[in-house]
Each structure stands twice: as structure tokens, then as C-alpha cells.
Amino acid sequence: MSGILDIDHLTVTLAGEDRPKPVLSDVSMSIAEGEAVGLVGESGSGKSMTVRSIIRLLPPGARMEGNIRVRGVDLGTLRGAALRKMRAEMPVIFQDPRAHINPVRSVGDFLTEALRIHRRMSRAAAEDRAADVLDEVGVSEARRRLRQYPHELSGGLLQRVMIASALLAEPRLLLADEPTTALDVTTQAEVMAVMDELRRERGLAMLFITHDLELAAAICDRTAVMYAGRVMEVRASASLLERPLHPYTAALATARPSIERKVDRLTTIPGRPLSAFEAPDGCAFNTRCAHVRESCREQRPELRTLLDGQVACVRVEELQAVSHD
Amino acid sequence: MTATSVVRARAGARAGRGGLGPLGVTAATVIAVAVVLAAIGPELASADPNASDFAHAYGPPTPGHPLGYDSQGRDLLARLLTGARTSLLGPLWVVALGMTAGTAIAVVAAWRGGWLDSMVSSVLEVMFSFPGVLLAMLVAAVFGPGLTSAVFALAVAYIPYIARLVRSAAVAERHKPYIQALEVQGLGAFTICLRHLVPNLLPLLAAQATLFFGYAMVDLAIVSFFGLGVQPPDADWGVMVASGQSGVLQGYPAESLLAGGCIVLLVVAFNVLGERLSDGRRVHRPWRLFRRGGTA
Amino acid sequence: MTEAILEVEGLHKTFKGAVAVADVSFSLRPGAALAVVGESGSGKTTVARMIVGLERPTAGRITACGHDRSHPPRSVRERRRRGGEIQIVFQDPYSSLDPRQSPATAVDEILRLHTRLDAAGRRRRVAELADLVGLDERQMNVLPSELSGGQRQRVAIARALAAEPQILILDESVAALDVSIQAQVLNVLAGVRERTGVAYLFISHDLAVVRQVADEIVVMRGGSIVERGPTAQVLDNPRHPYTRLLRTSVPGPGWRPARRATRKETQ
Ligand SMILES: Nc1ncnc2c1ncn2[C@@H]1O[C@H](COP(=O)(O)OP(=O)(O)O)[C@@H](O)[C@H]1O
Ligand SMILES: Nc1ncnc2c1ncn2[C@@H]1O[C@H](COP(=O)(O)OP(=O)(O)O)[C@@H](O)[C@H]1O
Ligand SMILES: [Mg+2]
Ligand SMILES: [Mg+2]
Numbered sequence: 051m052s053g054i055l056d057i058d059h060l061t062v063t064l065a066g067e068d069r070p071k072p073v074l075s076d077v078s079m080s081i082a083e084g085e086a087v088g089l090v091g092e093s094g095s096g097k098s099m100t101v102r103s104i105i106r107l108l109p110p111g112a113r114m115e116g117n118i119r120v121r122g123v124d125l126g127t128l129r130g131a132a133l134r135k136m137r138a139e140m141p142v143i144f145q146d147p148r149a150h151i152n153p154v155r156s157v158g159d160f161l162t163e164a165l166r167i168h169r170r171m172s173r174a175a176a177e178d179r180a181a182d183v184l185d186e187v188g189v190s191e192a193r194r195r196l197r198q199y200p201h202e203l204s205g206g207l208l209q210r211v212m213i214a215s216a217l218l219a220e221p222r223l224l225l226a227d228e229p230t231t232a233l234d235v236t237t238q239a240e241v242m243a244v245m246d247e248l249r250r251e252r253g254l255a256m257l258f259i260t261h262d263l264e265l266a267a268a269i270c271d272r273t274a275v276m277y278a279g280r281v282m283e284v285r286a287s288a289s290l291l292e293r294p295l296h297p298y299t300a301a302l303a304t305a306r307p308s309i310e311r312k313v314d315r316l317t318t319i320p321g322r323p324l325s326a327f328e329a330p331d332g333c334a335f336n337t338r339c340a341h342v343r344e345s346c347r348e349q350r351p352e353l354r355t356l357l358d359g360q361v362a363c364v365r366v367e368e369l370q371a372v373s374h375d
Numbered sequence: 376m377t378a379t380s381v382v383r384a385r386a387g388a389r390a391g392r393g394g395l396g397p398l399g400v401t402a403a404t405v406i407a408v409a410v411v412l413a414a415i416g417p418e419l420a421s422a423d424p425n426a427s428d429f430a431h432a433y434g435p436p437t438p439g440h441p442l443g444y445d446s447q448g449r450d451l452l453a454r455l456l457t458g459a460r461t462s463l464l465g466p467l468w469v470v471a472l473g474m475t476a477g478t479a480i481a482v483v484a485a486w487r488g489g490w491l492d493s494m495v496s497s498v499l500e501v502m503f504s505f506p507g508v509l510l511a512m513l514v515a516a517v518f519g520p521g522l523t524s525a526v527f528a529l530a531v532a533y534i535p536y537i538a539r540l541v542r543s544a545a546v547a548e549r550h551k552p553y554i555q556a557l558e559v560q561g562l563g564a565f566t567i568c569l570r571h572l573v574p575n576l577l578p579l580l581a582a583q584a585t586l587f588f589g590y591a592m593v594d595l596a597i598v599s600f601f602g603l604g605v606q607p608p609d610a611d612w613g614v615m616v617a618s619g620q621s622g623v624l625q626g627y628p629a630e631s632l633l634a635g636g637c638i639v640l641l642v643v644a645f646n647v648l649g650e651r652l653s654d655g656r657r658v659h660r661p662w663r664l665f666r667r668g669g670t671a
Numbered sequence: 672m673t674e675a676i677l678e679v680e681g682l683h684k685t686f687k688g689a690v691a692v693a694d695v696s697f698s699l700r701p702g703a704a705l706a707v708v709g710e711s712g713s714g715k716t717t718v719a720r721m722i723v724g725l726e727r728p729t730a731g732r733i734t735a736c737g738h739d740r741s742h743p744p745r746s747v748r749e750r751r752r753r754g755g756e757i758q759i760v761f762q763d764p765y766s767s768l769d770p771r772q773s774p775a776t777a778v779d780e781i782l783r784l785h786t787r788l789d790a791a792g793r794r795r796r797v798a799e800l801a802d803l804v805g806l807d808e809r810q811m812n813v814l815p816s817e818l819s820g821g822q823r824q825r826v827a828i829a830r831a832l833a834a835e836p837q838i839l840i841l842d843e844s845v846a847a848l849d850v851s852i853q854a855q856v857l858n859v860l861a862g863v864r865e866r867t868g869v870a871y872l873f874i875s876h877d878l879a880v881v882r883q884v885a886d887e888i889v890v891m892r893g894g895s896i897v898e899r900g901p902t903a904q905v906l907d908n909p910r911h912p913y914t915r916l917l918r919t920s921v922p923g924p925g926w927r928p929a930r931r932a933t934r935k936e937t938q
Contacts, residue, residue: 092849234710234876239920243928261850265922291924305854309879309906309921315861316854316883322819323849338851552761553769556827559723560781560834561754563747570780571769 065111088266091276092323141216158196206237278334279326285359399651416456458610466591472530477537485545507532515603586649682731706885758831764823821852
């Protein structure tokens with residue numbers, strides 16, 4: 051089975067200060083054409099590193115094992131122009147648009163540059179095209195925006211400019227790394243609406259990274275939960291929220307306060323989230339898990355198929371049986 | 376099936392923060408040796424640095440006098456060793472006075488902000504237009520030449536440079552939440568500055584002091600060269616460069632070269648060390664500016 | 672007649688002509704928890720900074736524990752007294768602590784300022800405060816650089832509580848924390864309120880967190896209060912259109928982002 055994106059046993063190790071520092075450990079996942087997959091996890095779990103591995107923009111000295119295929123093409127075999135072309139077809143929308151846009155160049159220059167250089171469009175044609183897309187992403191007065199500079203736009207507007215720029219590349223796959231984390235909830239809702247709608251209209255596949263389980267579940271077909279550089283669970287979004295299988299997913303869902311009702315105390319996870327290089331032997335979550343057994347410390351659980359997805363926990367069946375009594 | 380690839384790139388050129396690198400360590404060693412010589416040099420010298428023996432004027436090295444003699448037949452090694460003390464003590468005073476006054480002014484301006492800050496900035500702006508050496512010469516002309524007036528004049532001349540650097544760091548520090556939390560606690564401004572703000576600027580201050588030490592050495596040497604700093608017959612490297620001049624013309628460049636070499640070596644060492652110390656310290660984050668303005 | 676320990680009346684603040692806070696009034700009862708919610712730039716932080724005296728109100732009155740604090744303190748004693756009434760915990764755990772001071776030293780410094788305890792008494796009190804926020808002895812004696820964000824935020828809370836203030840202002844204090852850490856700190860806050868009776872002015876943009884912490888809510892927008900009331904009422908039956916928008920923007924089961932609002936984006 052080959053989707054638009056297939057990640058197979060991806061392990062990434064950075065050149066640490068004194069010894070190698072693993073940041074991703076045996077990550078596998080795939081995205082089908084037109085499918086939106088959420089990637090959720092606490093900070094340091096390796097979400098951004100996954101994106102950076104896909105676009106092959108890892109820090110110097112990083113070591114990458116496993117392979118990543120985009121529509122069947124192994125990215126590891128691409129060099130130079132072919133790699134740049136592949137990157138252009140997988141635009142990334144980042145959390146902080148201001149860090150990824152040249153502050154001294156106008157929005158118009160930013161949006162039309164690729165069109166004029168790679169597609170040899172005239173300036174006028176490129177601006178028409180950019181204005182159309184700005185309009186599509188819900189930016190009013192698109193023509194005037196083209197003359198403005200990044201600092202004149204609010205965070206929400208600038209993020210829409212980034213989405214417009216991604217769409218101008220006419221991608222098949224959109225990578226979004228916490229695109230709304232820095233925005234207000236109301237702005238987040240608007241930006242998400244734009245992304246969701248355009249994605250569906252154009253049948254784009256998307257890898258959507260967030261730390262908000264409910265946000266991911268709301269807009270993605272499937273959601274993957276990461277912890278310490280590993281995938282703990284991948285499921286259809288609705289059932290992941292309704293009936294999480296992995297103890298980490300369940301704990302994450304209950305640790306988050308509900309907007310519907312107040313509880314006396316939140317159910318917490320002891321300790322703090324770990325990164326891959328701090329993970330213990332066996333299951334990475336075994337230092338914080340309420341259901342830990344000796345076997346969890348001995349062998350690392352494989353990601354195995356169960357119900358409508360995959361989960362990496364040896365005690366799932368047992369725990370599910372108990373919770374259904 | 377499994378492909379392995381390594382993203383190739385130059386390994387970190389120098390070990391991150393903390394590490395000085397080989398050049399930095401060399402510089403620190405040179406400085407340490409100079410400091411030791413300044414401390415015990417005069418006792419080390421076997422000959423009297425001021426005893427002249429015209430029979431040996433411009434004399435070549437002889438046993439017991441490994442560097443030879445100057446124009447008045449004084450032992451060059453003894454003069455270099457004795458001169459080390461003055462040549463290092465002078466800049467030390469300049470830096471100590473300049474850093475203390477500059478930091479105090481900067482911290483007060485940064486703390487109070489508002490009109491006081493603007494006024495201090497304007498005054499410093501005016502002071503910038505006086506070159507340090509010129510100011511030192513002016514002071515020497517008025518109060519009479521000598522190391523003391525040169526040191527004071529240079530210290531004053533350095534204040535604006537030091538104050539400007541420290542001020543921007545102090546402003547950033549002053550608005551950090553931990554300082555504001557202490558303000559809310561009811562701690563006095565003086566206590567907060569002395570116990571928290573200034574100590575957190577120390578790495579920056581140390582780096583700046585090292586750099587300015589190098590500048591002060593050159594400037595004091597220039598002033599002494601023109602006869603307005605250390606007065607002959609006291610040994611000082613700047614004075615030695617000057618008094619060796621006539622020898623240079625007559626084909627005996629040893630005195631000027633040796634003293635000048637010492638100055639250059641130490642100045643370079645102080646500069647290297649200062650640069651290394653300030654590496655990674657002054658992380659001003661310019662993009663903060665954009666972020667603030669953007670949401671307006 | 673007024674039983675409030677914090678009373679804010681007609682507060683205004685302009686920055687070089689730009690209005691940041693306009694006519695804000697509210698009061699806080701002893702031991703209560705009042706949330707101030709609103710989008711970024713709505714003036715929440717400015718209100719907090721005026722209350723603790725880091726910013727001077729352009730107009731309006733602030734009364735805390737029966738003392739006026741609309742003007743800068745006139746004496747060292749008054750400044751210290753104010754410190755003992757209201758404390759604040761900021762958002763960023765990484766810059767909230769002096770990097771050169773261990774948590775124990777930081778708390779001790781505050782105890783020296785506000786109490787007459789001797790060294791042994793202070794040591795006991797530091798241990799009590801550490802226990803209150805859930806830090807162990809090792810964590811109290813290392814430099815902040817060795818602590819995680821959640822641990823640092825607990826230190827900031829312990830330090831703020833050292834003076835036994837009647838009011839604790841929390842300005843987005845849990846916003847920067849990971850979900851699992853945020854839950855721990857929220858539980859610490861619930862425990863602290865039960866054990867000390869301190870009142871919270873809880874500033875947040877996160878309605879789910881607010882539901883967990885606050886009894887009452889004021890909603891700010893563009894520097895003014897647009898709605899206020901008990902938490903359950905404001906969250907379950909929001910009346911102002913902006914509060915409704917806020918409420919419907921929060922993702923949850925069955926949530927779909929609404930494009931409709933998009934076209935109305937101002938600016
Ligand atoms: N440039 C880098 N150099 C060294 N370590 C890094 C770098 N970027 C990220 N890391 C480490 O990699 C791990 C995963 O980081 P990241 O993918 O950014 O996590 P997430 O996006 O899930 O918060 C973390 O432990 C982080 O400290
Ligand atoms: N020191 C300041 N100088 C100028 N404008 C400021 C300053 N502090 C805040 N503002 C402005 O005041 C408004 C309210 O800001 P703030 O109180 O920080 O809002 P919030 O905390 O709700 O995000 C914003 O428009 C902000 O840009
Ligand atoms: Mg990330
Ligand atoms: Mg704020």
C-alpha cells in the first residue's frame with residue numbers, strides 16, 4: 051500500500067554535545083491521498099523533527115535511518131534540483147509566521163517570487179494569481195495587502211498569507227507545524243476553517259501538528275499520538291477521543307480540563323514529558339504510566355494493529371476489558 | 376530496504392558556550408604570564424632598571440643582560456620587567472574606574488527610564504565626540520602630565536562607550552519578569568540592582584572590561600609616547616617605545632620593538648579573550664521588535 | 672459595607688494616545704477566584720500591572736485590603752505593605768526566576784523582607800512552601816536552569832506566597848505549560864486556595880482552564896469589559912456576541928471550525 055506519504059521505521063539521531071542524541075525512534079506512519087492526519091504530543095516528543103525529516107531540513111550532523119517516500123519516491127535518493135522540487139511541492143506552515151517571512155519585503159514580493167522565478171509568470175499575472183489566493187484564504191482587500199509589509203499585518207492575517215503562499219505551490223501534501231498555536235482561539239477557529247475548507251475542496255493531504263488533542267481530532271481523519279520520539283497510538287480521530295487505547299492518550303485526554311464541567315481535581319500524569327534521548331528502556335511511558343508492569347520495562351512494545359488503528363502497548367486488551375466492566 | 380543517511384555539515388567550529396577555544400586559551404595564558412610578571416617582575420630583574428652606564432649605550436646582549444641596553448645604557452630586560460607593572464596597572468585603573476562609573480550611570484538610566492534616560496543618552500552622545508587620547512592630553516596640559524591624570528582622563532573618555540553597551544543590556548534585564556516580581560514584592564530599587572540586576576550582567580561586564588583593557592593599554596601607551604603619561608625615567612612600555620625612537624633612526628630598534636611587541640601581544644590577547652567571553656552572551660533578539668509591533 | 676479585598680473602579684490606561692484599558696471596574700471577594708478572559712491585546716496584562724503597581728493608571732481607582740494603591744507608594748514601608756497584599760505570577764517560567772538564585776534562596780530573600788523569622792524559622796517556612804507547591808528538597812536547592820518549566824512556575828508560585836498575600840494574580844501562568852504539567856500546576860493552585868484562603872485574579876485566554884479555576888468571569892475586549900458573571904453562567908449561556916464567539920471557537924467533540932466569522936475579520 052502506498053499513500054502520498056509513507057514513513058518507515060524513521061529514526062533520527064542528532065549530534066549531541068558529548069554523545070549522540072536520539073530524537074525520533076522507529077516512527078512509522080502513512081498518509082493517503084486527500085487524507086488529513088493529526089500529530090499530537092507534548093513538547094519535545096519529536097513532532098517538529100518528524101516534519102523536518104520529511105523536508106530533509108535536519109540540524110547539521112543529524113543521522114537519519116529508515117525511509118520516507120512521497121508518492122512512492124524515496125526522498126533519500128533525491129539530490130539538488132529534484133530535492134528542491136519535491137520540497138516546493140510539500141510546503142510547510144510554521145507556528146511563527148514572522149520568523150519565516152522576510153520583514154523588509156512586501157507581502158506581494160513574498161507571494162509572487164516563486165511564481166515569477168519558477169513558473170516564469172509576468173509580475174502582473176503573478177499578482178493576479180496571488181490576489182486570488184489571498185481572497186480564497188479569507189484575506190480582505192487582497193490587492194492592498196500585496197503592497198503591505200509583514201509588520202503591518204496581525205498574526206492571524208500573516209498566517210493566512212503563509213497558507214496562501216503554500217497553496218500557490220499547488221501542493222498535494224500540506225505540512226502544518228502548530229500553525230495556530232500562537233493565535234487567539236477565535237483567530238485559530240477562522241484559520242482552521244480556511245485550511246479545512248480549502249483542503250477538502252482541493253483534496254489535499256495534510257500532516258497537521260498540534261499539542262491540542264481536541265483540535266487535531268476535530269479536523270483530521272486520523273490522529274497519531276507521539277511520546278518521546280515514538281508513535282504511541284494512531285486511530286480514527288473520533289474513536290481516539292471517545293475511547294483512547296493507549297494509557298498515555300487516555301491520560302492526556304483526562305489531564306486537559308474540560309470546558310463543559312469543573313472537576314475537583316484534574317487527573318494528572320506524574321513527572322514531566324520526556325524526549326527520546328531521556329526515554330527509559332522498554333515502553334517510553336513506563337516512568338509515568340499508572341498501569342505499568344514489569345514487562346513494560348523489559349521490552350519495547352511494537353506498534354500493532356488493533357480495532358481501527360494501531361497502538362503500542364502490551365496491556366491494551368487487559369485494560370480495555372477492565373474499563374468495560 | 377533501510378537506507379541510512381547522514382546530514383553532512385561542518386562539525387561545530389568551536390565548542391559552544393563556556394569553551395574559549397585554543398586561541399582563547401592562548402590569549403588567557405599570555406595575559407596570565409603578563410600579570411605574574413607585573414606582580415613579581417621588578418623583583419625578578421637582576422639589574423637596576425634606572426642605572427645608566429653610557430659605556431653600554433645601545434650595547435648588544437652580554438651575559439646577565441640578555442636583551443642588551445638602551446640609549447642610556449640601561450638594562451632592557453630590567454626595564455621591560457619593571458615597565459610591565461605600570462603598563463598593566465594604568466589600564467587596570469582606567470577600566471576599573473570607567474566600568475564602575477559607566478555601569479552605575481547605565482543602570483540608573485535603565486532603571487528610571489523616562490526623561491532621565493533620555494538625558495543621560497544625550498549627555499553620552501556629546502561625550503562621544505571627544506576622542507579619549509585628545510581628552511587625556513587636554514587634562515595633562517591643564518593638570519600637568521603624569522599617570523594619574525592620564526588614567527582619569529581615559530576613564531572619563533571610556534564612560535560613554537561602556538555606559539551605552541551596559542545600558543541596553545540593563546534595560547532588557549530590567550524588564551524581565553524576575554526583576555519585576557521583586558519590585559512587586561516591595562524590595563528597594565537599590566537592593567534589586569545590587570543583588571540581582573548587576574550580578575546578572577557580570578558576564579557581559581567581564582567581557583567588556585577585558586576588551587576595554589586592551590584599548591586602554593594602547594591609549595595609555597600613546598599618551599605616554601607623547602610624554603604626557605608616565606614620566607621618564609620611570610619604565611613604561613609606552614615611554615620605552617618613545618625613547619627608543621632615536622635608536623630606531625640610528626639602527627638600534629631593540630627598545631622600541633621589544634616594548635611595542637609586548638604592547639601588541641597583550642592588546643591582541645585581551646581582544647581575543649574579550650571577544651571569546653562576549654560570544655553568545657549578548658543574544659539580543661531583534662525579532663522581538665517585530666512581534667510586538669505586529670499585533671497592533 | 673464593602674467586603675471586597677480588591678476593588679477596581681473606572682480604570683483607564685493609554686499608551687502614547689493608544690487606549691489599552693478603558694473604564695474597567697470589578698471587585699474580588701476574599702478567597703474568591705475571578706477570571707479575566709479575552710484575546711491577546713485586550714488589556715488583561717495591563718490591568719494586572721496597574722494593580723501591582725508596575726504601571727500607573729491614567730485614571731481610575733484601585734483599592735486593596737482597604738488601602739488605596741492608585742498612586743506610587745510614598746514610603747519604603749508602604750511599598751513593603753503592598754507587597755504583602757498582592758503578588759503576581761507571570762506567564763514565562765523561564766524568565767520569572769533569577770538565574771543565579773536557587774528556589775530556596777529566592778523564597779528566603781522574600782521571607783527576610785516580609786517576616787521577622789529567624790534563620791531556622793525561615794528554613795521551616797521554605798520547606799512548608801515547597802511542600803505546598805509540590806517541590807522536593809533537591810529541587811529547592813538547584814539553580815533554575817536545572818528545573819523544567821512546570822517546576823519553575825511552582826517556584827514562582829511559592830515565592831509569591833511567601834509574603835502570605837491575600838490576593839494572587841496569575842497572568843497566563845499556566846499558558847506556556849504542557850498539558851500534563853498544566854494539570855499538575857492547576858491542582859497545586861486548587862490546593863493552595865483551599866489551604867491558604869488566598870484570592871485569585873486569574874488571567875487567561877483559555878476558557879477550559881478558567882472553568883476549572885474561577886468562580887466568576889469578566890470578559891474583556893479592546894480594553895473594556897463586555898460581559899461578566901458567574902463562571903457557569905458566562906460559559907454555558909454567554910450573552911454578548913463576543914463571548915459567544917469565544918465559546919464557539921473552542922475545539923471539542925463535534926466541533927467544526929466556522930468559516931462564517933472569517934469574512935468579518937477586522938484590520
Ligand atoms: N536544533 C536542535 N538541536 C538539538 N536538539 C534539538 C534541536 N531541535 C530539537 N531538538 C530536540 O529534539 C527533541 C524533539 O524536538 P521537537 O521535534 O522540536 O519536539 P516537538 O516539536 O514535539 O515539541 C527534543 O528533545 C528537542 O530538545
Ligand atoms: N508598555 C506598553 N507600551 C505601549 N503599548 C502597550 C504597552 N503594554 C501594552 N500595550 C498595548 O496595550 C494593549 C493591551 O495589551 P495587554 O494588556 O498586554 O493585553 P493582553 O494581556 O490582554 O494580551 C495592546 O494593544 C498592547 O499593544
Ligand atoms: Mg515543535
Ligand atoms: Mg497578556
